[in-house]
Structure formats: C-alpha cells, structure tokens
Amino acid sequence: MNTRRTSGVRAYARKALTPAAVAGVAGLALVPQLALADEAADNSTEVSGLQVEAHQTLQPTSPKYTAQVLDTPRSVTVIPQAVITQTAATSLTDLLRTSPGITFGAGEGGQPLADRPFIRGQASGNNIFVDGIRDSGGQVREVFNLEQVEVIKGPDSAYNGRGSGGGSINLTTKRARLEESIAASAMVGTDGYLRGVVDANLPVGPTSAVRFNLMGTQGDVPGRDSVDFDAWGAALTGTIGLGTETRITGSYYHLTRNDMPDYGVPLYTKLGGATAPRTTASGVLDVPRESFYGLKARDFQKTQADIVTLIAEHDINEAITFRNAFRVGKTLNDYVVTNPGDGGNAQFVAGEWWMKRGTKGRWNEAATVANVTDFYGKFRTGGIEHSYDVGLELSRETNRNATYVVYTTAGSACPTGFANNVTTAGVGDCTRVYDPNPSDPWQGRITRPDAAVSYTNTLGVYAFDTMSFGDKWLLNVGVRFDDYSVKGRDVTVTSALGLVTSSVITPRNGDWQFTNYQVGLVYKPVANGSLYVSYGTSTTPPTISGGDQNTGSGNGLGNLSTVLLDPEEITSAEAGVKWAFFRERLSASAAIFHMTRENAQILIANGVYAQVGESMVQGVELGVTGRVTPAWMVFGGYTYMDSELVRGAYNGVNQGEQLANTPEHTFSLFTTYDLNERFSFGGGANYVSDSYGGNQGGAGGGGNRVYAPAYWKFDIYAAYRVRENLDLQLNIKNVADEEYIASTNGVHHADYGQGRQAILTLNYRF
Numbered sequence: 001m002n003t004r005r006t007s008g009v010r011a012y013a014r015k016a017l018t019p020a021a022v023a024g025v026a027g028l029a030l031v032p033q034l035a036l037a038d039e040a041a042d043n044s045t046e047v048s049g050l051q052v053e054a055h056q057t058l059q060p061t062s063p064k065y066t067a068q069v070l071d072t073p074r075s076v077t078v079i080p081q082a083v084i085t086q087t088a089a090t091s092l093t094d095l096l097r098t099s100p101g102i103t104f105g106a107g108e109g110g111q112p113l114a115d116r117p118f119i120r121g122q123a124s125g126n127n128i129f130v131d132g133i134r135d136s137g138g139q140v141r142e143v144f145n146l147e148q149v150e151v152i153k154g155p156d157s158a159y160n161g162r163g164s165g166g167g168s169i170n171l172t173t174k175r176a177r178l179e180e181s182i183a184a185s186a187m188v189g190t191d192g193y194l195r196g197v198v199d200a201n202l203p204v205g206p207t208s209a210v211r212f213n214l215m216g217t218q219g220d221v222p223g224r225d226s227v228d229f230d231a232w233g234a235a236l237t238g239t240i241g242l243g244t245e246t247r248i249t250g251s252y253y254h255l256t257r258n259d260m261p262d263y264g265v266p267l268y269t270k271l272g273g274a275t276a277p278r279t280t281a282s283g284v285l286d287v288p289r290e291s292f293y294g295l296k297a298r299d300f301q302k303t304q305a306d307i308v309t310l311i312a313e314h315d316i317n318e319a320i321t322f323r324n325a326f327r328v329g330k331t332l333n334d335y336v337v338t339n340p341g342d343g344g345n346a347q348f349v350a351g352e353w354w355m356k357r358g359t360k361g362r363w364n365e366a367a368t369v370a371n372v373t374d375f376y377g378k379f380r381t382g383g384i385e386h387s388y389d390v391g392l393e394l395s396r397e398t399n400r401n402a403t404y405v406v407y408t409t410a411g412s413a414c415p416t417g418f419a420n421n422v423t424t425a426g427v428g429d430c431t432r433v434y435d436p437n438p439s440d441p442w443q444g445r446i447t448r449p450d451a452a453v454s455y456t457n458t459l460g461v462y463a464f465d466t467m468s469f470g471d472k473w474l475l476n477v478g479v480r481f482d483d484y485s486v487k488g489r490d491v492t493v494t495s496a497l498g499l500v501t502s503s504v505i506t507p508r509n510g511d512w513q514f515t516n517y518q519v520g521l522v523y524k525p526v527a528n529g530s531l532y533v534s535y536g537t538s539t540t541p542p543t544i545s546g547g548d549q550n551t552g553s554g555n556g557l558g559n560l561s562t563v564l565l566d567p568e569e570i571t572s573a574e575a576g577v578k579w580a581f582f583r584e585r586l587s588a589s590a591a592i593f594h595m596t597r598e599n600a601q602i603l604i605a606n607g608v609y610a611q612v613g614e615s616m617v618q619g620v621e622l623g624v625t626g627r628v629t630p631a632w633m634v635f636g637g638y639t640y641m642d643s644e645l646v647r648g649a650y651n652g653v654n655q656g657e658q659l660a661n662t663p664e665h666t667f668s669l670f671t672t673y674d675l676n677e678r679f680s681f682g683g684g685a686n687y688v689s690d691s692y693g694g695n696q697g698g699a700g701g702g703g704n705r706v707y708a709p710a711y712w713k714f715d716i717y718a719a720y721r722v723r724e725n726l727d728l729q730l731n732i733k734n735v736a737d738e739e740y741i742a743s744t745n746g747v748h749h750a751d752y753g754q755g756r757q758a759i760l761t762l763n764y765r766f
Helices: 008-014 081-086 092-096
Strands: 003-005 044-047 050-053 076-080 102-104 117-119 128-130 146-153 167-173 181-189 193-203 208-221 224-240 246-259 300-317 320-339 347-349 352-356 358-381 384-402 405-411 430-432 442-447 452-469 473-496 499-523 529-540 568-581 586-605 608-629 632-647 665-674 679-688 711-723 726-733 741-744 749-752 757-765
Touching (some): 081 146, 081 665, 092 102, 092 146, 092 167, 117 167, 358 405, 405 473, 405 499, 442 499, 665 711
Parallel strands (some): 003 044, 128 167
Antiparallel strands (some): 044 050, 146 167, 181 193, 193 208, 208 224, 224 246, 246 300, 320 358, 347 352, 352 430, 358 384, 405 442, 452 473, 473 499, 608 632, 632 665, 665 679, 679 711, 711 726
16 A cells, blocks of 8 residues: 655645535534545555545544535534644644634633633533533643544534533544554744643554553743643553454543633723723723733642543444443532632722732532443335434533632732722732732632532433435434433532631522434435535523533522523524535535524513523534645635524613624634645634623623624644654744734623744654
C-alpha cells in the first residue's frame, strides 16, 4: 500500500469529510465531508502520526445515527482531530468557535464558571456527552484525547433524553487500533505558553492494542496579564478483539487543571447607570483590556475529572450488533472568583472612582454511573432496507453543590469617605475602577457550608430506523421515552463574620415522564446529493438548583418552593439540501429552520409564576468543506439567526427583543493552500455580530441595554515538513490583536476575548 506523508493541512484536506448537515437555527454550520475523491482508495495520509485512509467519511460514532451524515435529515457537524491540531485548539471552547451558530455565555449567579456553549440560542452546557454518555457537572474541558467532536443542532431529545432544545455536543475520545504509532508534540508560544503531548498506540497481539495520551500545559491568557493556567492530563485505553466479532474496550481518563478565574470587566451599571462616565455604547466600561479585578492572593479555580468507561461490542449476526457502554465518573469544579460588578455600586471618592470587590464561589462535585445498551444493524423487509438502532439508557447522577462564604478580615483599604466599608462580607477589599491592582493583599476566611445535593435517575428507551425505498427516498424516524426523576435537598445558609451560623435544609423531589420524537424525509435526486425536511421535539424538565447548567438556580424546583413545574417543550421544523461537488472533493449544505420554546416559566405578577413564556429562533445555515482544487482546502460556514422573546415577564421588559447569546450573524472560515509537498499555509476568519448578554431590563433605559459588540478576528497558519517524520507548525491567533468582548451576562460584567498569540509546534513521529 502506498503511503504519503504530508503536512497537517494536506492530510486533513485529503481526508474524506462529512457534509455539513444543514440545520435550522441561525445560519450556517459546517461539517467535514467527502474531501478526497481524486485520491486512490489504497492511498493514505499521515498527520503527526495519525494515519487516515482516503475515502473514509467522518461520521458520528453513536449507532443512533442510522444513516450517513449526507442522508441524515438534520444538522450534524463533525469536527475532525486534524482541525483540532491545525487550529492549535487547547480547550473545547476554543474548538467550538470554529463552528458558526455556537456562542458562549458568561458565568453568573447559579451558572458555574465552566464551559457554557449556546446552540441556537439555548444554553447547552449540560448537553455535553463523552462517547455518547452525558458528561454532567460544570467543567473546563481539554481536547488532547479527542478524535473528533460531533455537534447536533436542534431539538435532540429523541437521541439523548432531556435537553435544552438547542442541540448537543459529543466528544469522541481516541481509541486503540492495530497500527503502531508514536507521536509527540511540543508547543511554545508567547504569553509564557508551553504544552507537550504524547500519543502512543501499541499493538500487543494480533487483535489487541493499547493507547495512551499524556498532556501537560501552562501559560497566561493573552491580553489578560494576570490570568494564567496550568493543567495535566492522562488517558489510557485498551481494546481486545480488534477485527473480530467481539470487541471489549476499557479506558481511564484524568484531568487536573488550575486557573486564575476571570470575570472580565464591569458594566456601566457599576457606576450608577446611564450617566456613568467612560462607558462604551455597548454598556461596557471603557477600561483597558488588561484590567483585572481579581485577587491573586484569594481567587482560584480547580477542575478535576476521573472517568472509567467499559464498552463491549458483539456482532451477533449480519443483521444485529450488540453494544454496551458502562461508565463511572466524577468531576469537580471548585472556585472563588471576583465579580467586578457584584460588590455594590462604585463611588467617586477623593477625585477618582473606587469599587469594592464582590465574590462568587462554588464547590460542585458531580458523580455519574451510567449504562447504555444498543442493538443495531440492517435488514430488509420486502423492497425496504432498514438501518436501525434500539436501546436502553440507565443512569444516576449525584450532584453536590455548595456556595462558598467569603469574608475579608484584612485587604486593600477603601479610601476615607467610602460608604458601606463594613459589610457582612468583611472590611476593606477595595480597588480603583480604572486602575485595579490584582496584587493587593488579602486575608480572610473561605468557608464551605453544607452542600445542596440532588440525585437524578434516568430510564430511557429509544428506537431509530432509516428506511430506504430504493435509491431515491429515505424515511428517518426516531422516538424516545424517558422516566426522569430528581430528589435531594436545597440548603439555605446564614453566616456571620464568614462563619456559617445556621443552615436550613429543604427537601425537593420531582418525577416526570415524557416522550419525544423526530421524523425526516430525504429525497436523493443523485447519489451525491440530498434534499430533506424534518421535524423534532425536545423536553427540558425543571431541576433542583444543583449546578445543572440548563437552568441554574434561577429556575426550577430550587426557586419555587411550592410549585412543581412541568417540563418546557421545544419543537423545530427544518428543510435543507446537502451536496458534494468536484468528484466529491467539496461538500456544501444549506438549511432553513424554525424553533419554538414553549411552556417556559415567567413572572405574570409580582411573586407569581406561570408557565406561559415563549421564545422563537429561526434562521438559515450554510456550510462548505473540502477541496476547491487539489491544493486548496476550505472549512467554514455562515449562520443567520432571527430570535425573539415572544412572551416574557408581566412588565414586558425585553418582550419582542432578540434573545441573549443569540447573535444574528456568525461566520467562520478556515482555509489552507498546499504550495508544494513540504509547505502549506492559510488562516482563519471569524465574525460575530452584536450579541446581547441577558434578557433583563437595564438601568436607565430597560431592555437589552448591554451587549457584546460585533467583531472580526483573523488567524494565520503555516506548516513545513522538515523531513519525513518531523513537522513545524506556526499559528498566530488574533493576528490583528483585536480587542473584542467575547461574552457578557448583561448584568455585572463582560469578558474580553484573547489577544494576539503566536504558537510554534514541533510534531515528531517515531
């Protein structure tokens, strides 16, 4: 077999990629698809030790996807491992920004300081899965052990049970294979950035192999001088029975990450509202990007994850394959962070503005035991071919959530004349609004009270079938029934001088049964194209305020002590086209969609809640991926989202306005050109239009007063093959050093995006 070794860009572009499944909410998603049609089927490419076969179309790994992505009547984006490498992505947030239509929310209130993606305007932080099993709990996730990332957009409760309705993200981890390969990458960059990764796959017999991945990294956040991080991770997986009818895989994953948490810069509300000086039009205070209001002596964030997974597969016969996945996992998200907008209003004293630092703190431990069983395969009934999957999911999630009590005994002194210097949070701890000092001294107490605890039990039964009526028509159907229950306790804490004086424990429990479905019709005028229409539903049940990122403490059982809420309901209709061009080197997709969220909890009078809220998101999504010419690769898309809060609170604030974290326009493009066999170059461009931070009434004007302004960001990429087993790669992120707001919660603070950073990577294959 001929083997061609190329730079990372060439290998990715020549790898067959899945077409961007078109989806309906906001614009344009892109999904890797058939990129290499003109390579011979026996050729292969190698990227940093990762060998990929030509004509291997990337697909979601779950058997629930009973058709190829080209023939799946909904939007599914598969981001391959090669894109992770080429863009020098090091976090899930970093990677997901390559897919338009996905935005990120800022931490606030009951929402953990963690990954908070929004898909089609819906908070989807609790809709993240690892190898098809829900990965609950707030976390900051790494990418060193990922083979690919799969994003499904639109209501997906038929696939995954409870959900926010916007979509879900599945992280597919690296698995052992029979080919021996050992690769190492060393990265060095500006802002003190260092990173090392080792990926070794070793056969241990004719049908068995082991694979381990190791990672260590540290650095500062570009443009945020006082914000730094360090992390290390390890993943070990082994499989027996490769290439046989029975395969068993066991894996263990560990991650420890330490961050200086960052709540960005204050909003105009901190200085009294509409008359605040030095305020941008977006409502963000006009302070330098490097302004950091946290305290090095106090603030911290620790993320830790330990996950054990066992997967068994057996080919019963040509029509039936059995698969069982069992997981035990525990994650911890532990932090105290300064919230620059939560310490009370700033005051003008002695000729300048001063503020008192506010804090947020959380200890959130989430443990999961889950088992997912599938029977899937293909069979024929008469002239109809069926590709099916039926399954059972059983899971129990234990979520322990405590809010730290932070008390200052000695800190940065407040100036004479500063009112409210002594509070229940202690004394001192002041800083200048326009010249904060993160090295201010601090002494005090950080107390962790009793944790609220919730136990979530899920029983889900589902079935999917793609029926092929000849070569032209396919009918895709799916249904799932869930029995979902939550019980536990909320804890209300009273403290004095930083010590807990009393705790009131309130038991909570709820039980819901719901059924969701999806149906889609596909017409294939030619083998390399499809037209489709689809309709799907999703259910979002209320939850105890235990860190569930779908709702947080602002909704659900934890907020209404006397009312047991019904689930919210989401429906979506979508129509689209997917096509492969140039002998299937290039794939393109387009879709329109309309999604409605109903039965949402809103205030209908002071202190009176009812489930009559409604929101709407509709849009157009376009995507393109593959090779325009044998040397020119593109990966990108555009999304347009028209959103509206159709019915909100009784006072009408924000009713009729754009939803939070739902910009009208998002655009992303990553492209490379192979100048010759050794050298490739290219870059990326990202655009996000104005994005509102919250559907709250703003001081001095009401409505969506605070927003993240529109911005463009550009990246540069180049790769050079030094010799057969050695590559050099250069990434310059945000090459113009654009100062932009990446997210804002609309109430307290706004978060700057990262500044310019250069990263040089050495990839070596043994």
